[in-house]
Amino acid sequence: MEKHHQFSLWYVLLGVWAVLIIQNILFHFFSIETIPYSKFLDLVHEGKIAEVAISQNQIQGRMIAEKGGPDGPGKGKQFRTVRVDPEISQLLAQNNITFKGEIESTFFRDLLSWVVPIFVFVGVWLFIMRRMMGQQPGFMSLGKNKAKIYMHEDLNVTFDDVAGVDESKTEMMEVIEYLKNPFKFTKIGGMIPRGILLVGPPGTGKTMLAKAAAGESGVPFFSLSGSEFVEMFVGLGAARVRDLFDQAKQKAPCIIFIDELDALGKARGFGNMGGHDEREQTLNQLLVEMDGFDPQIGVILMAATNRPEILDPALLRPGRFDRQILVDRPDKTGREAILKVHLKKVQYDSSVDVEKVASMTPGMVGADLANLVNEAALLAVRRNKEKVFMAEFEEAVERVVAGLEKKNRLINPKEREIVAYHEMGHALASFFLPGSDPVRKITIIPRGIAALGYTMQVPTEDRFLMKKTELLNRIATLLGGRAAEAIIFEDISTGAHNDLAKATDIAKSMVKEYGMSEKAGQVYLSPEKHSPFLNIPGMTGTADYSEFTAEMIDAEIRDIISKQYETVVDILSGKKDLLKKCADLLLEKETIDGDELRKIIEAF
Ligand code: ADP
Ligand code: ZN
Secondary structure, three states: OOHHHOOOHHHHHHHHHHHHHHHHHHHHHOOOEEOOHHHHHHHHHHOOEEEEEEOOOEEEEEEOOOOOOOOOOOOOOEEEEEOOOOOOHHHHHHOOOEEEEOOOOOHHHHHHHHHHHHHHHHHHHHHHHHHHHOOOOOOHHHHOOOOEEEOHHHHOOOHHHOOOOHHHHHHHHHHHHHHHOHHHHHHHOOOOOOEEEEEOOOOOOHHHHHHHHHHHHOOOEEEEEHHHHOOOOOOHHHHHHHHHHHHHHHOOOEEEEEEOHHHHHEOOOOOOOOOOHHHHHHHHHHHHHHHHOOHHHOEEEEEEEOOHHHEOHHHHOOOOOOEEEEOOOOOHHHHHHHHHHHHOOOOEOOOOOHHHHHHOOOOOOHHHHHHHHHHHHHHHHHOOOOOEOHHHHHHHHHHHHHHHHHOOOOOOHHHHHHHHHHHHHHHHHHHHOOOOOOEEEEEOOOOOOOOOOEEEEOOOOOOOOOOHHHHHHHHHHHHHHHHHHHHHHOOOOHHHHHHHHHHHHHHHHHHHOOOOOOOOOOOOOOOOEOOOOOOOOOOOOEOOOOHHHHHHHHHHHHHHHHHHHHHHHHHHHOOHHHHHHHHHHHHHHOEEEHHHHHHHHHHO
């Protein structure tokens, strides 16, 4: 909801206040003292009345002016009384009072006290309505979406502007090929992705990437944010979705981009008792539209989210957002490339070491780096320099880092160090244990929510059988991270919980399913059985072995794991120096690939 759409309470209060003021003024204007009829009669008898006007049910009049009275000579105090006795003309005549009959006319008073407030109200109402409509002309377009149509000319974002996310760009290429010539694709009968989900932390350039895809292929770009769909009027969000797709179909081939898909596509389910009907309706409409449009016409839907795990599974089904492109935090080389893109816009001295700036900014994303360059340029201006120098960059880094740390978006250096040793522990363990899968890549760039770093191992060939030693080595490798932490820091962290879970799973299978434990023997101790009709998650079934066997299984699992832990501690404590060297390199470069690591180890 945008600001000018807000129905402000102030306008209402203003209206009420105006009405009150007007009535108050009118009251004072017409205020004449009302006296009791008996007092009026007394006044008549005392001869103090100058003249009266008698109407149907009231008498209004003026008293004889008192000498030196506040109303001046000739002008007595006005009064009014409710008429009780219609037969008073005699009395009046006896007392020498001029009197006349009068037809009561309250027209002007009514006009002022009722019609004017109504006018004020209508005025305020019209004013509010006009504000609420904002730029939208008239009521009828209430459901029209606010998607801006970015035509090719004013988009001018190209792939060159998006740096440091090469893998994501490669994946995007296919889409561009298709959009450039949709008919070539459809003639061969190629399958074109319908929905592409860009997944990654905020500020990594997801929006830019989508724009660049439109820019590169020269097609219109419709963009809308998920939170904009969720409107204040029920049913409007769904209308917007419909309208967006109608517009897009007319402009095909084109790209529709929905930012913050999670605002709209949160999983439906328990917990939100009513209240979110609007969002749900909008989401349903989106699903309907996605299923409904003909993939041949060339409309590609892209959406961005940093929380794919909370999305409604219906959105990720085949034919919907079935392709995901990861837009990750850039590593050091990536950051260098991004800095260079943004440095094009500022004058900087040739002494500025871009690589060094990149190495000072671990964990930052594209948006942070753009901000950093801007900050450095501002500092240079403040210092009356003609160019930006290294000093400004150094100070800008400090400022940006401080800001991000406050928002908890950077890992602190100590944690980074622990993560580096942990990951190196995995890598070295796998390197020195015979028969483990070779390490492909080690990184300490945080990804997703849980992993602070990871070591990627790729099997050399497809495997259908695993030997006992291989399984044991795999467990040892998984425990390598924790072992390295224990050896170097003489303390352990929570970072290993995922490794422990995996290691325990393998050990459990060895004992219960593969018959690889001596004590348990060559038996298959089936996992807990569920009744096929009672497949309720979280409900454990009954095991068909005794309590005693269960205890033995637990002991065996623990035994396997602790033996492997000892093995890996043995290996790593003999290689402390190598571990240190590799961890330092990892801290510096953030990502090391397998070949590089092999060379270092062989040269050591
Ligand atoms: P997201 O959509 O992932 O939150 P944006 O695409 O909106 O991020 O990026 C915000 C800004 O950050 C961009 O306008 C751009 O200046 C800068 N930026 C982000 N990623 C990159 C990148 N990979 N290369 C260059 N600039 C980037
Ligand atoms: Zn680990």
